[in-house]
Amino acid sequence: MDEAGPTEWVVGEPVGVGPWPGPLPEDERYDPELLAEGDRRNVMDAYRYWRREAVVADLDERRHDFHVAIENFQHDHNIGTVVRTANAFTAKAVHIVGRRRWNRRGAMVTDRYQHVVHQPDVAALLAFAAEHELEIVAVDNTPGSVRLEETTLPRRCVLVFGHEGTGVSPETRDNADLLVSIAQFGSTRSINAGVAAGIVMHSWITSHADLSTAW
Structure with a gap:
């Protein structure tokens, strides 16, 4: 069985960004849970708050x-x-x-x-x-x-x-x-x-x- 890898959510010192400030965006690429709780993932700033599927789709274009x-x-x-x-x-x-x-x-x-x-x-x-x-x-x-x-x-x-x-x-x-x-x-x-x-x-x-x- 594969060894369990690290979680996408970083544990320990806060990193990334907190909850979305101000009115929520309507763009479907954004993840409601990330907008509400903050995005602590190891992703580029351009992908902050995006759904994982949206990130992959954008990478597929590039x-x-x-x-x-x-x-x-x-x-x-x-x-x-x-x-x-x-x-x-x-x-x-x-x-x-x-x-x-x-x-x-x-x-x-x-x-x-x-x-x-x-x-x-x-x-x-x-x-x-x-x-x-x-x-x-x-x-x-x-x-x-x-x-x-x-x-x-x-x-x-x-x-x-x-x-x-x-x-x-x-x-x-x-x-x-x-x-x-x-x-x-x-x-x-x-x-x-x-x-x-x-x-x-x-x-x-x-x-x-x-x-x-x-x-």
Whole structure:
């Protein structure tokens, strides 16, 4: 069973905003309970008092053209971090490949706003990518990879990350349109999968995103 994640309502020191001051707005995007009690969620100010469904609908209008996939064959505990980062960069969706269950604690409830899809295996992910005309970008520091810092990621793609110890699966590597690695200068062979995902997503943002739409 998945570990219970943190509640969307922050416990402890008051954060966010209190009850809505003045006449209540009639916009259906607003949540009557939040207007009455205040909004203590970890959301951008532009989404204060909005219903969760309204936030998701607005994000759907702004999502970028990349997907993220992480192979969960060894119950990777970095998935929550990947989901949280994907939300920050408005990825189209996060695909959990392999085991359906994952530790949601690191997502900090961003999985309520980020589309998370389960793919039973790599073949299913590859079929999804082909159907939606998405290039597969495997991230792994193995022979044959090109440095992320020296290439431009395709706009429409799935960024695939493997387990921190073993990397992406051979099936993913063999079917990738592009294999990239992150330049490293220290003694360790690998970078934490959650950190690596953030680096690669930000590289996509640097190349393709309209920064005038950032918060």
